[in-house]
Every structure is written in structure tokens, then in C-alpha cells.
Amino acid sequence: xxxxxxxxxxxxxxxxxDSYEGGSIILTQLDALVxxxxxxxxxxxxxxxxCCAIEFMAVGASRHDMxxxxxxxxRATPRQADMIIISGSINYKMAPVLKRLYDQIADxxxxxxxxxxxxxxxxxxxxxxxxxxxxxxxxPVDVYVPGCxxxxxxxxxxxxxxxxxxxxxxNFKKQLTK
Amino acid sequence: xxxxQLIEKLSAANPDAVVKQxxxxxxxxxxxxxxxxxxxxxxxxxxxAFDYLVCESxxxxxxxxxxxxxxxxxxxQHFIVVKTTTENREIAVLDTVSDIxxxxxxxxxxxxxxxxxxxxxxxxxxRLFLDETWGFPLRKDFHDDIHVVER
Amino acid sequence: xxxxxxxxxxxIKTDEYLxxxxxxxxxxxxxxxxxxxxxxxxxxxxxxxxxxxxxxxxKMTEALSYPQIIxxxxxxxYLSAHMNNEAVCLCIENALQVEVPERVKYIxxxxxxxxxxxxxxxxxxxxxxxxxxxxxxxxxLRDREDILDIFxxxxxxxxxxxxxxxxxxxxxxHPNFQTKVKAFIKKFRKILPEYDKLLxxxxxxxxxxxxxxxxSKEDAIAYGVTGPTGRASGFSCxxxxxxxxxAYPYIKFDEKLGTDGDSFMxxxxxxxEMWESLNIIEQLIDNIPEGDIAVKMKxxxxxxEGEFYQRVETARGEFGVYIVSDGKKNPYRVKFRxxxxxxxxxxxxxxxxxxxxxxxxxxATFDLVIPDIDR
Numbered sequence: 181x182x183x184x185x186x187x188x189x190x191x192x193x194x195x196x197x198d199s200y201e202g203g204s205i206i207l208t209q210l211d212a213l214v215x216x217x218x219x220x221x222x223x224x225x226x227x228x229x230x231c232c233a234i235e236f237m238a239v240g241a242s243r244h245d246m247x248x249x250x251x252x253x254x255r256a257t258p259r260q261a262d263m264i265i266i267s268g269s270i271n272y273k274m275a276p277v278l279k280r281l282y283d284q285i286a287d288x289x290x291x292x293x294x295x296x297x298x299x300x301x302x303x304x305x306x307x308x309x310x311x312x313x314x315x316x317x318x319x320p321v322d323v324y325v326p327g328c329x330x331x332x333x334x335x336x337x338x339x340x341x342x343x344x345x346x347x348x349x350x351n352f353k354k355q356l357t358k
Numbered sequence: 359x360x361x362x363q364l365i366e367k368l369s370a371a372n373p374d375a376v377v378k379q380x381x382x383x384x385x386x387x388x389x390x391x392x393x394x395x396x397x398x399x400x401x402x403x404x405x406x407a408f409d410y411l412v413c414e415s416x417x418x419x420x421x422x423x424x425x426x427x428x429x430x431x432x433x434x435q436h437f438i439v440v441k442t443t444t445e446n447r448e449i450a451v452l453d454t455v456s457d458i459x460x461x462x463x464x465x466x467x468x469x470x471x472x473x474x475x476x477x478x479x480x481x482x483x484x485r486l487f488l489d490e491t492w493g494f495p496l497r498k499d500f501h502d503d504i505h506v507v508e509r
Numbered sequence: 510x511x512x513x514x515x516x517x518x519x520x521i522k523t524d525e526y527l528x529x530x531x532x533x534x535x536x537x538x539x540x541x542x543x544x545x546x547x548x549x550x551x552x553x554x555x556x557x558x559x560x561x562x563x564x565x566x567x568k569m570t571e572a573l574s575y576p577q578i579i580x581x582x583x584x585x586x587y588l589s590a591h592m593n594n595e596a597v598c599l600c601i602e603n604a605l606q607v608e609v610p611e612r613v614k615y616i617x618x619x620x621x622x623x624x625x626x627x628x629x630x631x632x633x634x635x636x637x638x639x640x641x642x643x644x645x646x647x648x649x650l651r652d653r654e655d656i657l658d659i660f661x662x663x664x665x666x667x668x669x670x671x672x673x674x675x676x677x678x679x680x681x682x683h684p685n686f687q688t689k690v691k692a693f694i695k696k697f698r699k700i701l702p703e704y705d706k707l708l709x710x711x712x713x714x715x716x717x718x719x720x721x722x723x724x725s726k727e728d729a730i731a732y733g734v735t736g737p738t739g740r741a742s743g744f745s746c747x748x749x750x751x752x753x754x755x756a757y758p759y760i761k762f763d764e765k766l767g768t769d770g771d772s773f774m775x776x777x778x779x780x781x782e783m784w785e786s787l788n789i790i791e792q793l794i795d796n797i798p799e800g801d802i803a804v805k806m807k808x809x810x811x812x813x814e815g816e817f818y819q820r821v822e823t824a825r826g827e828f829g830v831y832i833v834s835d836g837k838k839n840p841y842r843v844k845f846r847x848x849x850x851x852x853x854x855x856x857x858x859x860x861x862x863x864x865x866x867x868x869x870x871x872x873a874t875f876d877l878v879i880p881d882i883d884r
Binding site: 272308 | 492495505
Binding site: 303 | 631667
């Protein structure tokens with residue numbers, strides 16, 4: 181691993197595709213390009229169950245604009261969306277519906293759990309018989325946003341964290357190298 | 359009509375109805391077999407004219423389950439609370455009032471769902487919020503270890 | 510060569526089929542599933558299936574103390590959060606026969622009307638979006654942010670206010686409150702005619718809503734439809750007029766009633782209610798009396814044995830709180846009479862034989878919030 185002797189370096193004068201620690205120049209740049217494109221245009225699905233949906237709508241409106249991050253086109257059908265923002269509580273009747281929506285989204289897909297109800301059950305954690313205690317019991321979640329409801333600025337920070345997470349993905353390095 | 363006149367008129371017509379004094383609105387408890395005729399009278403009598411069913415709720419007690427009707431008249435502007443109870447908690451059957459007030463159809467669906475009272479002559483009794491695998495959550499003896507985190 | 514026979518017929522017979530609108534749907538305002546039986550585009554039957562956001566709030570209240578119930582009522586009809594809070598506080602105060610200071614009554618009523626304005630603004634922008642007018646979405650939310658700023662300065666929260674407590678309110682109003690509210694009223698009086706110009710006078714909008722989904726007055730009373738939806742059919746049901754509470758006895762305002770009961774009337778009535786709210790706030794904002802903001806209540810609130818019912822007028826209709834108490838510190842049973850529950854289930858009666866696009870227009874003018882229905 182890595183260049184340890186002069187002999188190895190002469191064998192492969194210009195390492196383009198081989199795996200070295202830190203990655204080779206073409207693959208990392210390709211990764212960076214793809215991740216940049218993906219993170220700057222993540223289209224959310226219009227999915228809101230409870231009060232957090234109103235704050236999600238406020239994020240889409242003109243004061244806290246989510247269009248400047250590329251998230252503006254909120255699609256109604258999961259087939260055309262990239263991300264679900266679970267804004268609101270999920271109960272046992274809604275959980276299969278959420279799973280089905282998540283399955284219908286094509287890869288790469290991301291999930292933001294917005295609000296205390298989606299993170300852990302929220303105000304309904306104790307004594308409620310029908311709320312799922314956290315949306316991550318149903319689908320895998322990438323970013324958790326606490327708050328009840330979180331301020332629109334908190335959701336925008338979550339978008340930025342998601343962008344950071346997407347930018348650190350390694351798509352090609354694993355596939356093309358041994 | 360004032361509260362006293364209402365109570366007088368209704369007690370005169372139905373001697374075995376129990377009236378509670380001193381509460382916020384006049385309260386009358388009727389037996390479950392006479393309830394439907396009593397309600398029909400409340401709506402059709404011109405001096406009573408209770409045409410707006412505000413709320414129908416179920417309350418669980420140790421010996422029986424009680425259904426409470428809050429009724430208001432839009433013409434005379436008086437308000438009354440009518441209560442009826444089931445025989446006991448195992449046999450929880452009552453008559454529906456959805457033929458008198460259509461809104462009761464869905465309130466009774468909810469009471470069936472959460473408390474387990476079956477209403478006879480109901481057009482389409484179904485569980486509104488939960489499905490068949492749940493018990494009746496609003497009953498006091500409902501205990502669910504899997505879904506509920508008690509505090 | 511064979512003759513080609515041409516058969517023409519006026520009748521195209523199609524089969525009935527079932528279509529699911531929801532639970533995830535941009536225009537159902539929450540997680541509501543409508544099972545629509547269609548023939549072509551004509552609606553034959555609409556069956557609402559609710560329960561996708563049922564949280565068991567009424568069962569939860571049996572394990573909580575009385576002040577703790579208030580933060581749960583915020584989350585039922587979250588667009589009229591303050592009015593729901595006030596309903597529970599009034600029920601507890603009336604049961605304990607506690608008289609709140611005049612300052613509290615004025616503050617609560619001003620917040621009620623501001624909340625009603627915010628709720629109607631959100632209704633306007635969401636309904637405009639349903640009918641295809643996406644511009645309405647941005648206009649409504651832009652102006653709503655001003656009201657939310659006022660809320661945030663005083664209460665600390667934008668949406669789920671949790672400001673009333675039994676006996677009064679939690680904090681005193683911010684020193685900027687009166688100036689900001691007066692500036693907002695002045696600004697909003699110029700903006701409301703813009704809303705009318707955008708949608709209400711639009712010929713396409715009028716064709717989509719005039720005469721669509723008529724609810725007669727007898728049906729409104731029989732189905733218990735209250736709020737602007739019921740008033741558009743002529744059912745005089747405003748709780749602020751018939752059973753006034755807080756500072757409503759001190760002010761003069763009109764209860765607007767409609768006659769037609771169609772979607773356009775429901776729309777117009779909510780726009781008129783926004784004007785009335787501005788008038789009400791103006792009557793109150795300069796006259797807030799000095800005084801305490803809360804009455805000293807016991808540490809542990811226990812209601813006397815008995816049953817208590819309190820009604821308030823939220824932005825959607827009549828909200829009722831029914832508390833059955835057995836003298837302990839937790840209530841025995843709390844039932845919330847939600848306006849959306851009665852309003853929703855008239856949909857089958859109204860939407861028969863209209864097209865599916867009209868069903869969207871009818872749902873838009875009903876102004877439903879589904880967590881209110883499911884509790």
C-alpha cells in the first residue's frame with residue numbers, strides 16, 4: 181500500500197487507476213464531480229404529516245428559501261424524488277405507507293428526520309399507543325433535526341449537513357479499484 | 359327555555375329519567391332501551407327542537423360504559439347533556455342515533471373503535487382509526503406492553 | 510373488399526374503478542386517504558379513511574396533569590394552536606371558578622385573532638396551490654412570517670405556542686408588541702386587496718368554485734358543520750357571538766353569513782373573516798389594561814368532581830373540550846370535539862356527481878387539518 185520503494189514507482193510511472201492511499205487523481209475528481217452534482221440538486225418528496233410540515237412549507241417559501249440550495253423542486257411522486265423529509269410523527273398505520281414510498285424512490289436516496297416526533301417519537305414517546313418511537317424504526321435516516329417544530333434555519337442547516345454527507349461519499353473508488 | 363323549564367318538561371315526559379342538579383348544563387340520564395325514543399322526541403318536539411348534536415363521547419366506568427350526548431338547539435339556543443349507559447362492560451350494545459342526526463354516524467364509529475360499543479342499526483359500523491388487531495384503547499383495562507412506554 | 514361499417518354512439522360506457530387519493534398527496538392537507546369511486550372523471554362515492562396520524566392523545570391525557578395537557582392540544586390543530594390552549598385553560602378556570610385578570614383576557618383575544626389571521630393566510634396559500642395558483646403560496650407565506658415574528662418575540666415559538674396556562678399567560682407581552690401589531694395591521698390592510706385581485710376575481714377561479722359542492726343549511730346543522738364552512742351555508746354558529754368568552758363581550762364585530770353554501774361562498778367568507786379579525790384587533794390593541802398576567806394557582810391543580818364542557822371558535826369551527834374529573838390530579842377522561850371531524854364526513858354527501866377536479870376544489874375550501882380529526 182502506498183509508494184514504499186523506488187522500484188514500485190518505476191513500474192507504474194503515472195498511477196491513474198490503481199488504488200493508493202488517498203486515491204488516484206481521476207477517480208477522486210470523478211467522485212468530487214458526481215457528489216457535487218448530487219448534493220446541489222436533491223429534490224424532496226412532498227411528505228408532511230404533522231406540524232413540522234408547516235415549517236417545511238415555510239422553508240420552501242420566500243423568506244427562508246430552499247431553492248438557493250437546489251432543493252426547490254418538490255415532487256409529488258416518489259419516482260421522481262431524491263429525498264424524503266419525514267416531517268411529523270409516524271404511526272403504526274402509516275409506517276407501511278412510508279416504507280413503500282421509500283422503496284419507490286430510486287437510488288441514491290436520502291432521508292432527513294425532521295422534528296422530535298420523527299427522531300424519537302417526541303412528545304408522544306410516553307403513554308401513546310400508536311406512534312412509532314422514531315422514524316428510523318421504519319427506514320434508514322441520514323440526518324436528524326431536533327426541535328418541536330425545528331426552526332426553518334435548523335432545517336436549512338440539516339440540508340447543509342446532508343450536502344456535506346453526500347460530498348464525502350466514495351462511489352467510484354471502490355468499484356474500479358481492487 | 360331556561361334550564362329549569364327544560365328539566366321540568368323532560369322529567370314530566372319521562373319519569374324514570376334521572377336528572378342531575380347543579381352542574382354546568384342540565385344533565386339527564388336515560389335507560390338505554392328508552393334512549394332512542396327520547397332522542398327522537400328531543401328533535402321533533404317544536405318547543406325543544408334540538409337539531410344540532412355538538413359532541414358524542416364515550417366514558418369508561420368500572421361497571422358500565424357511558425355515552426354522553428351534548429345537544430344544542432339552533433332555534434331556541436338551549437343546551438342539554440343526555441347520558442345513557444350500557445348494561446355492563448361485556449355486553450356493550452346501544453341504539454344508534456345516526457338516523458336522527460347524521461353526524462352521529464362517525465362519532466359512533468369512533469366510539470366503537472376506541473371503546474368497543476356496538477351500535478345497532480348503524481349503516482356502516484367500521485373501525486375508524488385502528489384496525490382489527492388492536493383492542494379498545496380508551497378502556498381503563500387496556501394494557502399494551504409492546505407499543506406503550508409507560509411513565 | 511368488405512364494407513367498412515361506421516357506428517356512432519353518444520354513450521361511452523366505462524366501468525367504475527377505485528382510486529386512492531392519499532395518504533401521501535399534495536392536496537389532502539395531511540395524511541388523509543380518500544377512496545374515490547370514479548366513472549370516467551365523475552365521482553360516485555368518496556369514502557374518507559382516517560387514522561394515519563392517530564396518536565392516542567385522549568388516552569395520553571389520562572396520565573398527565575392538567576397543565577401538561579396544554580402542550581398536547583397545540584399539536585392537534587396546529588394552525589389554531591393558541592385557541593386550543595385557551596380552550597383547555599378556560600375549561601379549567603371555569604371549573605375552579607377562577608377569574609383571570611382583564612389584561613389576560615385582552616392578550617388572549619388578540620393572540621386568538623392573530624392566530625386566526627395566520628391560519629387563514631396559510632389556508633389561502635395552500636388552497637391556491639391546490640387549484641394550481643402557485644403564486645398564492647409565496648404571497649401568503651411571506652405575509653404570515655410577519656405574524657410569526659410577533660409570536661416569536663413574545664412566546665418564543667412560531668407555531669406551537671403553548672402560551673396560555675391555567676390562570677393566565679406565561680410571559681408578559683414584549684414591549685414592541687403593540688407597535689409591531691399596529692404596523693402589521695396597517696400593512697395587511699393594503700395587502701388583502703392584492704389577494705382578492707390575484708384569486709377571488711379571477712375568471713378561471715370563479716368557474717372552478719361557483720356552484721360547486723353546495724351544502725344546504727339543513728345539512729350543515731344535521732352534520733354539525735361549523736366554522737366558515739357552516740356559516741357559508743347560513744348556519745349561524747359563531748361561538749364568539751353566541752357564547753362569548755375572554756374579551757369578546759367587550760367588542761363589536763359582525764358574524765358574516767352566506768346563503769349559497771358553495772365553494773366560492775366558503776372562500777369569500779374566509780376572506781371576509783380576515784377583514785373582521787383586523788377590526789377586532791384594532792379595537793383591542795390600544796386598550797390593553799394594566800395588571801397581572803396570571804392569577805396565583807395552587808401548585809397541583811385538582812378539578813372538583815364532575816364534568817365540564819368549554820367551547821371556543823377556532824379558525825376551523827367549534828372546538829370543544831369535555832373534561833370528566835374524579836377529583837384527582839389527572840383527569841379521568843378528556844374528549845376533544847374537533848371541528849374537522851364533523852366537517853370532513855360531509856364530503857360524500859357534497860361531492861357526489863362532481864368531477865375529480867371539483868373534489869380538489871371542495872377539499873380546498875373545507876380547510877381541514879388532519880391531526881385535528883385523528884387526534
